[in-house]
Amino acid sequence: SPVYIDCRKIIAFPRARRLLMDFALANLVREIGVESIDCIAGGETAGIPFAAWLADRLDLPMCYVRKEPKGFGRMAQIEGDLAEGARTLLVEDLTTDGGSKVRFVEALRKAGAEVNDTFVIFHYGIFDASLDTMAELQLRLHSLTTWWDVLKVARDDKWLPSKTVQVVEDYLKNPVGWSDAHGGKKD
Template identity: 50%
Template sequence: MSGAAMARLLLEGGAVQVSHGQPFILAAGWASPAYIDCRLLIGDARLRRAATALAAEAIRAGFGDAPPEAVAGAETAGIPWAAWLAEALDLPLRYVRKRPLGIGRNAQVEGGPVEGMRVLLVDDLMTDGGSKVAFTRGLRSGGATVTHALCLFHHGTFPGGAERMEKLGLTLVSLASWRDVLAADGACALPDADRAVLERFLADPIGWSAAHGGRATMLKPAL
């Protein structure tokens, strides 16, 4: 299964980092004892090829008669993954900025037009989906049809993500989650001490965040 395979790649690449002291403050403002650094996979040819193959397999298997006609990487961490995935699927590549830069209908989109195209949004992570709002808006303002977003890892712990995806009309294709990381065994398995920290956090992520200097409540999903 792709979840188990992606989790192994993340663990092999050292992308799963667990702190027993100072918490990580994620981009969305939540505090967490664990951090996923997908950028570490970028530098290892074997790991990035394997991750790209898993992503391509998920797209080929999951889109039926309406596959994407282009791949758009989310600024900035999604761009390299979108590039490798576009190459694997032999599709046009675009990238989308967090906010408009310049003028015109395609102010957020680079690499060519997207008007009238089914475009797959690609990012490395999803926490609570806040950044996906701006990226989806940018692509749709350029005339793209955007129904799916792909990420390598979905935290799936904090509120707001499912609501945002529903309001955006987006289906999330995620290659791995914390459940997959915790299920990893053998040489890739998390040390017992790291597992205990992570399991305490996952039992009450909002409470854990509030107690460690992060956000204590979800923001109203913005569209």
């Protein structure tokens, strides 16, 4: 890929993260309705701060879920207090192919949570597999933005040189082909 999204950097910028959480809350109110959320679950590790900020704003309990159970102590995969039947919103920083959602949602549901929605700051929006994964999980994906949104603003507002925009657009239109043509990883 010619580009990389690092949502973890957001935690270092208080004003930017507050603004993003304002947008996130407005998105959740509009698309889900916050009265239908009982708990916020952050996916380890990048989803945890975003989950904490949303839970704080909504005055809701928060937990976090690991990809795998801890190998010692309680062997917990979920930390925090997750009530049986809690309508739980899974929060992560981004979604590429949706793979991490599978483990998180399965763990939360196994623990008794009702998980119908997931929220991310950034959805790549270029891999059909991510939407297929969400459909298989019966999970609605909510995001603030996609690559296509970012690219449109970068082009319209001239944040990037037109040649750079074209390279990114070529990648977005055919990520596998672009990777193959540029010496990327072969599966």
